Amino acid sequence: GQSLEQPSEVTAVEGAIVQINCTYQTSGFYGLSWYQQHDGGAPTFLSYNALDGLEETGRFSSFLSRSDSYGYLLLQELQMKDSASYFCAVSGADKLIFGTGTRLQVFP
Amino acid sequence: DVKVTQSSRYLVKRTGEKVFLECVQDMDHENMFWYRQDPGLGLRLIYFSYDVKMKEKGDIPEGYSVSREKKERFSLILESASTNQTSMYLCASSSGDGRDQETQYFGPGTRLLVL
Numbered sequence: 001g002q003s004l005e006q007p008s009e010v011t012a013v014e015g016a017i018v019q020i021n022c023t024y025q026t027s028g029f030y031g032l033s034w035y036q037q038h039d040g041g042a043p044t045f046l047s048y049n050a051l052d053g054l055e056e057t058g059r060f061s062s063f064l065s066r067s068d069s070y071g072y073l074l075l076q077e078l079q080m081k082d083s084a085s086y087f088c089a090v091s092g093a094d095k096l097i098f099g100t101g102t103r104l105q106v107f108p
Numbered sequence: 109d110v111k112v113t114q115s116s117r118y119l120v121k122r123t124g125e126k127v128f129l130e131c132v133q134d135m136d137h138e139n140m141f142w143y144r145q146d147p148g149l150g151l152r153l154i155y156f157s158y159d160v161k162m163k164e165k166g167d168i169p170e171g172y173s174v175s176r177e178k179k180e181r182f183s184l185i186l187e188s189a190s191t192n193q194t195s196m197y198l199c200a201s202s203s204g205d206g207r208d209q210e211t212q213y214f215g216p217g218t219r220l221l222v223l
Contacts, residue, residue: 008148030210031210033210033211035212041216042198042214042215042216042217043151043198043200043212043214044214045211045212045213048210048211050210087150087151091210095141095153095156095164095166096153096210096212097153097167098143098150098151098152099150100148100149100150101150
C-alpha cells in the first residue's frame with residue numbers, strides 16, 4: 001500500500017523558520033511534491049523533488065532523501081499570508097497520492 | 109495562466125438524486141483528476157483520465173462514475189447521491205509531458221451537501 005505521514009499542525013511566529021516533514025511508504029516512487037491550500041481556496045503547486053537534495057524557490061525550499069523515504073518543506077521569513085495547509089504528495093505512475101495535510105498557523 | 113473551472117461552487121442535493129459535477133480546463137492538458145477532500149483525510153483520488161474516453165479508478169471510486177468525451181472536459185457523476193458523499197470535490201489537470209505532469213492545477217472546488 002501507499003501512505004504518507006506529516007504533522008497535523010504547526011505554529012510559528014512571523015519572521016521565523018518552520019520545517020514541515022513528510023515520510024512516505026509507496027511503490028513506484030517518482031518524486032515528492034508540495035502543495036499549499038488557503039482556507040476556502042484550491043491547492044496550488046509549490047515544489048517538486050525527483051532527486052535527492054534541496055530545491056529552493058524564494059522563501060520556500062524542499063528537500064528529498066529517497067533512501068530515507070523522507071522529505072520536508074522549509075519556509076523561511078514567515079509571513080502571515082503563509083498561514084495555510086500544506087500537503088505533501090508522492091508521484092506514482094500517472095497520479096499523485098496526497099498526505100492528510102499540515103495546518104500552519106503564523107502568529108504576529 | 110492555466111485555468112480549471114468547475115460548474116458550481118456550492119450544490120445542495122437530496123439523497124437518491126443523480127448529480128453531475130463538471131470540470132473544464134483550458135490548457136490542452138492530457139490528464140484530469142477528480143478528488144474529494146474531507147477534514148483530516150486530505151485529498152483522496154476518485155477517478156482520473158489521461159486521454160479522451162479513457163478513465164482509471166482512483167482510491168475511492170465506489171458510488172461515482174466519470175465521463176470524458178472531450179479533452180478539456182471531465183465530468184464526475186454521482187449515480188444516486190448519499191449523505192456520505194457530502195464533501196468538497198476538487199478537479200485538477202496536468203500535462204502529460206515529463207516533469208510538468210507532476211504539477212497539477214486545481215479548480216476552485218464544489219462544496220456538495222447531500223440532504
